[in-house]
Amino acid sequence: MKKDNKPAGPSQRMLRVGELVRHALATMFARGDIEDEALVGAVVTVPEVRMTPDLKLANAYVMPLGGMHAEEIVEALNRHRKFIRGQVAPLINLKYAPEVRFFVDDTFEEAGRIDALLRSERVKRDLDDDDTGED
Template sequence: MSRGRFETGSGPSQRMLRVGELVRHALAEILARGEVLDEVIANHVVTVPEVRMSPDLRIATCYVMPLGGKDEKAVVAALERNRRFLRGEIARRINLKFAPDIRFRLDESFDEAAHIDRLLRSEKVQRDVAAPRSDVDDEA
Protein backbone atom coordinates (compact mmCIF):
# COMPACT_ATOMS: atom_id res chain seq x y z
CA MET A 1 0.00 0.00 0.00
CA SER A 2 1.27 3.47 -0.82
CA ARG A 3 2.31 5.43 2.25
CA GLY A 4 2.25 8.93 0.77
CA ARG A 5 -1.22 8.78 -0.72
CA PHE A 6 -3.23 9.33 2.46
CA GLU A 7 -0.76 11.30 4.56
CA THR A 8 -1.61 14.92 5.16
CA GLY A 9 0.86 17.74 5.62
CA SER A 10 3.88 15.69 4.58
CA GLY A 11 4.85 18.03 1.73
CA PRO A 12 5.41 17.27 -1.93
CA SER A 13 6.70 13.88 -2.99
CA GLN A 14 9.97 13.39 -4.85
CA ARG A 15 8.02 12.71 -8.04
CA MET A 16 6.06 15.98 -7.68
CA LEU A 17 9.28 17.91 -7.15
CA ARG A 18 11.03 16.23 -10.09
CA VAL A 19 8.13 16.77 -12.50
CA GLY A 20 7.79 20.36 -11.29
CA GLU A 21 11.44 20.99 -12.14
CA LEU A 22 11.00 19.40 -15.58
CA VAL A 23 8.02 21.65 -16.29
CA ARG A 24 9.91 24.69 -14.97
CA HIS A 25 12.91 24.02 -17.21
CA ALA A 26 10.72 23.42 -20.27
CA LEU A 27 8.69 26.59 -19.65
CA ALA A 28 11.82 28.67 -19.03
CA GLU A 29 13.35 27.36 -22.27
CA ILE A 30 10.20 28.20 -24.27
CA LEU A 31 10.11 31.72 -22.85
CA ALA A 32 13.85 32.28 -23.29
CA ARG A 33 13.75 31.27 -26.96
CA GLY A 34 10.83 33.60 -27.65
CA GLU A 35 8.60 30.86 -29.02
CA VAL A 36 5.42 32.50 -27.71
CA LEU A 37 4.08 34.92 -30.30
CA ASP A 38 2.70 37.54 -27.94
CA GLU A 39 3.85 41.15 -27.90
CA VAL A 40 3.67 41.49 -24.10
CA ILE A 41 5.76 38.36 -23.51
CA ALA A 42 8.20 39.30 -26.28
CA ASN A 43 8.87 42.68 -24.60
CA HIS A 44 9.63 41.19 -21.18
CA VAL A 45 12.14 38.75 -19.78
CA VAL A 46 10.10 36.37 -17.64
CA THR A 47 11.64 34.23 -14.90
CA VAL A 48 10.07 31.04 -13.60
CA PRO A 49 11.39 30.53 -10.05
CA GLU A 50 9.06 27.68 -9.10
CA VAL A 51 6.48 25.22 -10.43
CA ARG A 52 4.32 23.29 -7.98
CA MET A 53 2.58 20.13 -9.14
CA SER A 54 -0.65 18.71 -7.76
CA PRO A 55 -0.35 15.23 -6.19
CA ASP A 56 -1.86 13.59 -9.29
CA LEU A 57 0.52 15.59 -11.58
CA ARG A 58 -2.39 16.99 -13.59
CA ILE A 59 -2.10 20.64 -12.51
CA ALA A 60 1.09 22.70 -12.68
CA THR A 61 1.01 26.02 -10.85
CA CYS A 62 3.77 28.15 -12.37
CA TYR A 63 5.05 31.09 -10.36
CA VAL A 64 6.41 33.74 -12.73
CA MET A 65 7.96 37.18 -12.42
CA PRO A 66 8.93 39.62 -15.15
CA LEU A 67 12.50 40.81 -14.69
CA GLY A 68 12.47 44.21 -13.06
CA GLY A 69 8.95 43.66 -11.72
CA LYS A 70 7.26 45.84 -14.36
CA ASP A 71 3.87 45.07 -15.90
CA GLU A 72 3.38 42.02 -13.70
CA LYS A 73 -0.36 41.67 -14.24
CA ALA A 74 -0.07 42.19 -18.00
CA VAL A 75 2.58 39.45 -18.25
CA VAL A 76 0.53 36.97 -16.22
CA ALA A 77 -2.54 37.78 -18.35
CA ALA A 78 -0.51 37.22 -21.54
CA LEU A 79 0.73 33.87 -20.24
CA GLU A 80 -2.85 32.89 -19.40
CA ARG A 81 -3.93 33.82 -22.95
CA ASN A 82 -1.20 31.55 -24.36
CA ARG A 83 -1.76 28.73 -21.87
CA ARG A 84 -2.96 26.24 -24.50
CA PHE A 85 0.14 26.74 -26.69
CA LEU A 86 2.45 26.48 -23.67
CA ARG A 87 0.75 23.30 -22.45
CA GLY A 88 1.25 21.68 -25.86
CA GLU A 89 4.92 22.68 -26.02
CA ILE A 90 5.59 21.43 -22.50
CA ALA A 91 3.84 18.13 -23.35
CA ARG A 92 6.17 17.68 -26.34
CA ARG A 93 9.29 18.34 -24.26
CA ILE A 94 8.59 16.16 -21.22
CA ASN A 95 7.36 12.60 -21.24
CA LEU A 96 4.29 12.28 -19.02
CA LYS A 97 1.13 10.23 -19.30
CA PHE A 98 -0.98 13.41 -19.22
CA ALA A 99 0.02 16.96 -20.10
CA PRO A 100 -0.58 19.01 -16.94
CA ASP A 101 -3.02 21.89 -16.97
CA ILE A 102 -0.99 25.06 -16.45
CA ARG A 103 -1.91 27.88 -14.11
CA PHE A 104 0.12 31.05 -13.75
CA ARG A 105 0.58 32.98 -10.52
CA LEU A 106 2.69 36.00 -9.74
CA ASP A 107 5.70 35.07 -7.59
CA GLU A 108 5.56 37.19 -4.46
CA SER A 109 8.54 35.63 -2.69
CA PHE A 110 10.79 38.49 -3.85
CA ASP A 111 8.49 41.02 -2.15
CA GLU A 112 8.43 38.95 1.04
CA ALA A 113 12.23 38.70 1.06
CA ALA A 114 12.55 42.47 0.58
CA HIS A 115 10.11 43.06 3.45
CA ILE A 116 12.09 40.78 5.79
CA ASP A 117 15.32 42.48 4.73
CA ARG A 118 13.82 45.91 5.56
CA LEU A 119 12.73 44.61 8.96
CA LEU A 120 16.18 43.24 9.74
CA ARG A 121 17.81 46.55 8.81
CA SER A 122 15.42 48.65 10.90
CA GLU A 123 16.76 50.70 13.82
CA LYS A 124 14.86 48.70 16.42
CA VAL A 125 16.32 45.36 15.30
CA GLN A 126 19.83 46.79 14.93
CA ARG A 127 19.62 48.23 18.44
CA ASP A 128 18.51 44.85 19.85
CA VAL A 129 21.29 43.02 18.02
CA ALA A 130 23.96 45.47 19.18
CA ALA A 131 22.82 45.49 22.83
CA PRO A 132 24.95 43.38 25.21
CA ARG A 133 23.17 40.33 26.62
CA SER A 134 23.78 40.07 30.32
CA ASP A 135 21.89 36.79 30.76
CA VAL A 136 24.36 34.95 28.47
CA ASP A 137 27.36 36.35 30.38
CA ASP A 138 25.92 35.22 33.75
CA GLU A 139 25.51 31.59 32.66
CA ALA A 140 29.12 31.16 31.49
Protein backbone atom coordinates in the same frame (compact mmCIF):
# COMPACT_ATOMS: atom_id res chain seq x y z
CA MET B 1 3.15 3.65 14.96
CA LYS B 2 0.77 6.62 14.96
CA LYS B 3 0.93 8.96 12.01
CA ASP B 4 0.92 12.73 12.56
CA ASN B 5 -1.87 14.74 10.99
CA LYS B 6 0.62 17.23 9.58
CA PRO B 7 0.31 17.94 5.86
CA ALA B 8 3.11 16.22 4.02
CA GLY B 9 5.44 18.25 1.84
CA PRO B 10 5.71 17.64 -1.86
CA SER B 11 6.83 14.16 -2.88
CA GLN B 12 10.05 13.56 -4.78
CA ARG B 13 8.00 12.88 -7.90
CA MET B 14 6.11 16.16 -7.55
CA LEU B 15 9.40 18.03 -7.16
CA ARG B 16 11.01 16.23 -10.11
CA VAL B 17 8.05 16.84 -12.45
CA GLY B 18 7.82 20.46 -11.29
CA GLU B 19 11.46 20.93 -12.20
CA LEU B 20 10.89 19.34 -15.64
CA VAL B 21 7.97 21.70 -16.29
CA ARG B 22 10.04 24.66 -15.06
CA HIS B 23 12.85 23.84 -17.49
CA ALA B 24 10.39 23.35 -20.36
CA LEU B 25 8.75 26.72 -19.67
CA ALA B 26 12.11 28.48 -19.38
CA THR B 27 13.12 27.01 -22.74
CA MET B 28 9.88 28.20 -24.35
CA PHE B 29 10.26 31.70 -22.93
CA ALA B 30 13.90 31.91 -24.04
CA ARG B 31 12.95 30.95 -27.60
CA GLY B 32 10.06 33.43 -27.67
CA ASP B 33 7.53 30.81 -28.80
CA ILE B 34 4.51 32.74 -27.49
CA GLU B 35 3.28 35.58 -29.64
CA ASP B 36 1.57 38.21 -27.52
CA GLU B 37 1.97 41.97 -27.42
CA ALA B 38 2.47 41.92 -23.63
CA LEU B 39 5.40 39.51 -23.98
CA VAL B 40 7.33 41.38 -26.69
CA GLY B 41 10.80 42.15 -25.36
CA ALA B 42 10.03 40.69 -21.93
CA VAL B 43 12.56 38.36 -20.32
CA VAL B 44 10.55 36.06 -18.06
CA THR B 45 12.12 33.87 -15.37
CA VAL B 46 10.47 30.83 -13.82
CA PRO B 47 11.83 30.45 -10.28
CA GLU B 48 9.41 27.70 -9.24
CA VAL B 49 6.72 25.32 -10.45
CA ARG B 50 4.57 23.52 -7.86
CA MET B 51 2.74 20.39 -8.91
CA THR B 52 -0.46 19.01 -7.39
CA PRO B 53 -0.16 15.45 -5.99
CA ASP B 54 -1.95 13.98 -9.03
CA LEU B 55 0.49 15.87 -11.35
CA LYS B 56 -2.41 17.26 -13.38
CA LEU B 57 -1.94 20.89 -12.41
CA ALA B 58 1.27 22.93 -12.46
CA ASN B 59 1.30 26.28 -10.70
CA ALA B 60 4.11 28.23 -12.34
CA TYR B 61 5.49 31.27 -10.53
CA VAL B 62 7.05 33.74 -12.97
CA MET B 63 8.73 37.12 -12.79
CA PRO B 64 9.81 39.38 -15.63
CA LEU B 65 13.34 40.74 -15.41
CA GLY B 66 13.17 43.94 -13.38
CA GLY B 67 9.67 43.09 -12.15
CA MET B 68 8.05 45.48 -14.59
CA HIS B 69 4.50 44.70 -15.83
CA ALA B 70 4.39 41.39 -13.96
CA GLU B 71 0.59 41.26 -13.75
CA GLU B 72 0.17 41.96 -17.48
CA ILE B 73 2.68 39.25 -18.37
CA VAL B 74 0.96 36.70 -16.12
CA GLU B 75 -2.39 37.56 -17.73
CA ALA B 76 -0.86 37.08 -21.20
CA LEU B 77 0.64 33.72 -20.21
CA ASN B 78 -2.68 32.56 -18.77
CA ARG B 79 -4.41 33.55 -22.03
CA HIS B 80 -2.07 31.18 -23.88
CA ARG B 81 -2.28 28.28 -21.39
CA LYS B 82 -3.58 25.75 -23.92
CA PHE B 83 -0.84 26.55 -26.40
CA ILE B 84 1.80 26.38 -23.65
CA ARG B 85 0.47 23.04 -22.44
CA GLY B 86 0.75 21.66 -25.96
CA GLN B 87 4.33 22.88 -26.24
CA VAL B 88 5.36 21.57 -22.81
CA ALA B 89 3.84 18.10 -23.25
CA PRO B 90 6.48 16.60 -25.56
CA LEU B 91 9.31 18.10 -23.50
CA ILE B 92 8.37 16.44 -20.21
CA ASN B 93 7.48 12.91 -21.39
CA LEU B 94 4.51 12.21 -19.08
CA LYS B 95 1.35 10.25 -19.73
CA TYR B 96 -0.72 13.41 -19.28
CA ALA B 97 0.47 16.96 -19.77
CA PRO B 98 -0.39 19.08 -16.74
CA GLU B 99 -2.56 22.16 -17.02
CA VAL B 100 -0.32 25.16 -16.33
CA ARG B 101 -1.47 28.19 -14.38
CA PHE B 102 0.72 31.24 -14.01
CA PHE B 103 1.17 33.44 -10.96
CA VAL B 104 3.44 36.38 -10.11
CA ASP B 105 6.37 35.20 -8.01
CA ASP B 106 6.51 37.43 -4.95
CA THR B 107 9.35 35.68 -3.09
CA PHE B 108 11.85 38.43 -3.97
CA GLU B 109 9.45 41.09 -2.70
CA GLU B 110 8.86 39.10 0.50
CA ALA B 111 12.60 38.61 1.00
CA GLY B 112 13.11 42.36 0.60
CA ARG B 113 10.41 43.06 3.17
CA ILE B 114 12.01 40.67 5.67
CA ASP B 115 15.46 42.13 5.00
CA ALA B 116 14.15 45.66 5.62
CA LEU B 117 12.51 44.48 8.83
CA LEU B 118 15.74 42.90 10.05
CA ARG B 119 17.63 46.13 9.32
CA SER B 120 15.12 48.31 11.21
CA GLU B 121 16.19 50.28 14.27
CA ARG B 122 13.81 48.34 16.49
CA VAL B 123 15.41 44.99 15.62
CA LYS B 124 18.94 46.43 15.87
CA ARG B 125 18.11 47.76 19.34
CA ASP B 126 16.79 44.35 20.42
CA LEU B 127 19.88 42.63 19.10
CA ASP B 128 22.16 45.10 20.87
CA ASP B 129 20.30 44.42 24.12
CA ASP B 130 20.92 40.67 23.68
CA ASP B 131 24.65 41.30 23.15
CA THR B 132 25.05 42.79 26.64
CA GLY B 133 24.99 39.29 28.09
CA GLU B 134 21.77 39.58 30.09
CA ASP B 135 20.07 36.24 30.60
